[in-house]
Amino acid sequence: MTYQEKKSIVSLISAIIIFGSYCLYMYPRLPAGGLESEETFRYWGSFVLILTVVSIVAHIIISIIFNIVFRITTREKEPAFADELDRLIELRAHRNSFFVFILGFLFAMGSLIIYQPSQVMFMILVISGFISDVTGSITKLYHYRKGV
Structure with a gap:
């Protein structure tokens, strides 16, 4: 298995673990008030912003750890080019990845057109962001295995 395949697998697994653990952490904090309350918008705004920061930092840390472990186990450097x-x-x-996210964005906006609560829009946006991340990792893994 090549370096790129291993990196794609680690990226896929880490995206699933980061998103799943963050959702489990934030679920108990879901406001119980009205669907359109100010607290609900604050919750979803903080959910998206904190998830973005946590995801970026976690991916950087996991990438560094992966490179260290890869170098120790195989005695090879990361490809320089x-x-x-x-x-x-x-x-x-x-x-x-962008196609999946844009499709999710359109579904999220469509949910507002058919008078769904704003929470549905936020859920669709968050889930489409996660699925787009997973799609990018799976696409890389597929093309490294099967070719272009």
């Missing part, structure tokens, strides 16, 4: 195949795979992963 990315060739055309790496760039093409990265572009396809970003394209698929």
Whole structure:
């Protein structure tokens, strides 16, 4: 298994663990008041902002730990360059990831059109962000295994 495949698997697993553990942490704090209360908007705003920061920091830390463990176990360095195949795979992963997020964004806006509570919009946005992250990792793994 190549470095890129291992990195994609670690990224996929870490995205699932980070999102799942953060949701389990935040679920008990869900406000019980009215669906359109100011507290609800504050909750979802903090949910998204804190999830973004926690996710970025956790991914950086996990990437550093992965590189250290990879170097210790294989006695190889991380590849210092990315060739055309790496760039093409990265572009396809970003394209698929953005497509999934934009689709989720459109569904979230559509939920407002059909008079769903604002909580539904926030849930769709958060879930589509998570699914887009997973889609990008799966796309990279698929293309590194099967080719372009």
